[in-house]
Amino acid sequence: MERERGILFVLSGPSGVGKGTVCKALRGKDMDIQYSVSATTRQPREGEVNGVDYYFKSKEEFQTMIANNELLEWAEYVGNYYGTPIQYVNETLDQGRDVILEIEVQGALQVRDVFPEGVFIFLTPPSLEELRNRIVGRGTETEELINNRMNVAREEIEMMQHYDYSVVNDQVDCACDRIQAIITSEHCKVDRVTNRYKSLLGDE
Template identity: 85%
Template sequence: MDIERGILFVLSGPSGVGKGTVCKALRAQKLDIQYSVSATTRTPRAGEVHGVDYFFKTKEEFQHMIENNELLEWAEYVGNFYGTPIEYVNQTLDEGRDVILEIEVQGALQVRKTFPEGVFIFLTPPSLEELRSRIVGRGTETEDLINNRMTVAREEIEMMQHYDYSVVNDEISSACSRIQSIITSEHCKVDRVTNRYKKLLGDE
């Protein structure tokens, strides 16, 4: 029996919207989906673990990955680089398992061009005021950097039109429930199961 290739789900949205928190909550629910760890040159935040939350790289190491075409996508955001190692993603999909990428908007739009069969989910804040409050609450950025992130966030929200779904992150549990519903519905789409039934009917 042929293994059906998994589905790539891309979750992104403005900085501070809670992408990481939502992904951790999804992982805690032990869904049958693999979390793809991104590479980044930014400094680890408190509690983040190399190889679990991110692959933390120097700029020289990251440049080497770019030059060797080892990234599905990459982007520079507020002075740091982020990217998705391609080998893990393709290997996992070929094994029939779904993959979820948590990446910045620039990176998601790159993947949209090179991997259009992916499912793109835009995580939005309840309001811009709430988004700013969450960024301030981190206590890790200066006022200038916070203002910079808010300017970028407005530009990124305008990019929502390039996504398949929009999920409001008002409550973590509600956002996770909506994303689970998207995953389930994507697996039920006719164009994903047609080949399987053609084989059953002897058409292939």
């Protein structure tokens, strides 16, 4: 029987909503899903590890990746580049394993255009006030940059209509449970299992 291809799950949402925290918590659970590490030109935050949290690149290195078509998507966000290396994603899906991407909204919409069979999840904050508090709590951005991020966040929340699911990140464990439920649901969809059962019926 031909191996079923894995499912690509795309998790995105405004800066500060907790995408990285939720993905890190998902990795800590017993889930057969692979985390695709994005490339970025932004500086590492405290505790972040190159090759684990992100591939930290110079702008020149990132532009070379763009020129060589090595990225599934890429976007410039608040002065920095972010992108998804394409080779790992395709190889892992071909092995029948699921992949989750944690990317910015611009990048997610690019992926939707070229990979419409993916499953797109928008992570939302409980409120804009809470979102601002989380960004301020990082202690890494100036007031001007915080205001820029909030303006972009409002625009991005309006793009939620282009996603398949919305998950509120009020508590990390609850958000993880909701995402796990989405993953289980997607694997039970009839259009994903039809070919398997056609093959079984054909063998009788």
